[in-house]
Amino acid sequence: MRSKKVIITCAVTGSVHTPSMSPYLPYRPEDIAAQSIEAAEAGASILHLHARDPENGRPTADPAVFMRFLPVIKQACDAVINISTGGSSLMTLDDRLEAALSAEPEMCSLNMGSMNFGLYPALDRPREWQHDWEPQLLEATRSTLFKNTFADIEGILKRLGEGCGTRFEFECYDVGHLYTLAHFRDRGLVSGPLFIQFVFGVLGGIGADPENLVHMKRIADKLFGDDYRFSVLAAGRHQMPMITMAATMGGSVRVGLEDSLYDGRELAQSNAAQVRRIRAILEGLSLEVATPEEARAMLALKG
Ligand code: KMH
Ligand code: ZN
DSSP: OOOOOBOEEEEOSOSSSOGGGOTTOOOSHHHHHHHHHHHHHHTOSEEEEOEEOTTTOOEEOOHHHHTTTHHHHHHHOOOEEEEOSOOOTTSOHHHHHHHHHHHOOSEEEEEOSOEEOBOOGGGSOOGGGSOTHHHHHHHHHHTOEEOOOHHHHHHHIIIIIIHHOOEEEEEESSHHHHHHHHHHHHTTSOOSSEEEEEEEOOBTBOOSOHHHHHHHHHHHHHHHTTSEEEEEEEOGGGHHHHHHHHHHTTOEEEESTTTOOEETTEEOSSHHHHHHHHHHHHHHTTOOBOOHHHHHHHHTOOO
16 A cells, blocks of 8 residues: 655755855755754655855855765765755756766756746845845846756756666646646656655745645646655745645655745754654654655655
8 A cells, every 4th residue: 555654855955045044054064964964863754955165155066065965964864865956046957967967866856847936035135144145146046047948857857867767856836847747757758656846935936825735736636646746845934834734635745944944933943953843743643754765665766
């Protein structure tokens, strides 16, 4: 029988939030490693990872920086490593893929369409609080497209999927992205069980409204039947309410400082704090959390 366990993904640092927003956002390799390991110990079975410039926290795609924390994490815990192929909208596709192509991880994110990608409103903060590069980043993203063309998606599926045996966290920011995924399934370029991340609350994507979650699931059920599992992430203050709703609907959940800096009304003091928060909610709902081994079996990962 299909496991009903809930997979907790933790997205540890991302490329949207910036160090001046929270002293707890990890950006040095040793801090990314330590917070990832603590999140895994708290119950995250998948770690979604980006890299940051160790000196100032600016997002980077440099594989050498990834290699300063990936082996440390692998050595210390059994969680599934999921490397972002989204990087940031200011990186080229080749840059975004370089680390994943050299590490050949079990899982990578794959963004299912091009879009405007608004930085969360929290980035628009008093100038004096910010590093010099932060307002520049905000301004640049206002006129930059988050580019994920059909050809880009196909290239990633072939190079990482067929080439390396990597499977994907398909990030769907709107209903149309589900149809794009079905298109690639129909062409035989992806196969189940698919792991679909419904993304809510990014400016440019679908809003973080409960009705939208019901609709996304209804359409995914129609397109993918039993051959997929969904997970939910939601930006900022929408994180916990939306993922709790997802879990009650049979879905999995993603937390982490990439998506929200908060734990309730306070800044989350670590990624693990958010993992513990959702874990307590899940257990309070009598839902069981999947171990990394169980997550691997549920998603047919290469292990
Ligand atoms: N921060 C998420 C909304 C990726 O890394 O490929 C988007 C994300 C994309 O996680
Ligand atoms: Zn990411």
